[in-house]
């Protein structure tokens with residue numbers, strides 16, 4: 001045992017192999033030495049556990065260390081192919097930025113910029129000003145501000161406008177968005193008191209009217225973005241709630257979630273309330289996400305009455321929730337695209353994916369299917385199939401978009417099928433650019449709606465042979 005371990009090369013000998021001499025130039029002396037030590041330590045443990053274990057030779061060991069160095073130097077945050085069929089997938093970073101936005105954020109990333117500096121007067125400026133006028137022009141709001149995400153926007157709104165006071169919310173709108181965002185919890189943390197009205201399926205105008213009292217600061221409407229209650233249901237439109245709120249001198253806040261700035265029905269997509277319609281209907285403040293249907297960077301936007309937005313801007317929490325220059329640079333460009341709605345399906349990648357026709361997606365799917373059929377062993381059957389995409393991120397949950405994808409089944413006996421399919425699903429994820437599909441009915445399904453470039457995907461799939 002002791003003699004076998006003595007046969008392991010020394011740290012120095014390994015460092016001086018040709019492979020690791022080169023590796024030291026790429027990764028640096030310190031990192032290579034640390035990985036060498038870790039490998040040697042692991043081998044000693046393995047040898048102690050199993051005295052018959054085979055110990056690698058010098059060159060094999062150097063190569064293994066080099067491979068570890070190469071794989072650990074890959075960035076943790078990487079591009080993936082999203083073939084899940086969910087366009088705005090929170091786990092994959094939601095909206096894709098247009099090139100103009102990427103160029104704008106790259107331009108300010110490496111240089112100083114006028115983030116909080118007024119170039120005309122030479123005085124200190126306000127970061128929200130870079131986008132505020134455009135948001136107001138697009139939504140009809142008097143003022144606007146930007147924070148880290150929509151959860152932050154809701155939080156800041158409640159904390160500023162309803163601290164230690166009541167907020168009236170319909171029981172049908174006490175939503176959980178996922179990732180710890182629940183309206184009752186956010187309300188408590190923001191220091192406001194939830195006053196529930198109505199029932200899960202029905203809330204009437206008189207429910208709101210009866211609940212408003214001396215302690216009420218605002219009525220909050222929450223867009224039921226990730227679920228739908230069907231059947232014997234009734235809710236009160238923003239317009240009517242606004243009327244009740246105004247009559248009793250309380251505020252109306254609306255959390256739109258995935259607020260949009262254009263009526264998506266124009267492109268055959270399901271209706272999602274727009275920010276401007278909500279403000280026109282009488283909301284005092286509206287909150288929405290920057291990276292859902294809007295198609296921009298992660299942020300939360302508050303739009304509404306000037307006095308209220310100003311109070312929110314002066315809340316010390318605004319400082320803790322603010323966003324950086326990169327987000328403002330990208331958001332400014334994305335908002336500008338909305339000044340030319342005609343061309344939006346071409347200029348805004350998220351919308352481009354959403355309006356893609358099954359025919360167009362089908363052509364991508366065929367290319368992917370051909371590549372898979374060529375690369376996969378005979379126990380897999382590959383076929384282009386119809387499937388349904390979802391918009392995602394809580395937007396329009398029940399409406400699905402007809403799409404095309406590639407289905408891969410295993411032709412093995414039933415017992416082995418499950419394992420084979422899981423093996424393929426895992427192998428796709430381990431490709432140089434991970435390919436994320438889903439398993440549906442015992443088959444791997446790759447919805448091709450979000451594939452921007454079929455050639456890129458095919459090139460990555462060509463590595464499957466060696467990875468399966």
Ligand SMILES: *Cc1c(COP(=O)(O)O)cnc(C)c1O
Pocket residue numbers: 149150151152154175177181222223224225226255256257258288289290299300393394395
């Ligand atoms: C998505 C959503 C949120 C949270 O927005 P984030 O941008 O994810 O923080 C809040 N409310 C509603 C209604 C939503 O749909």
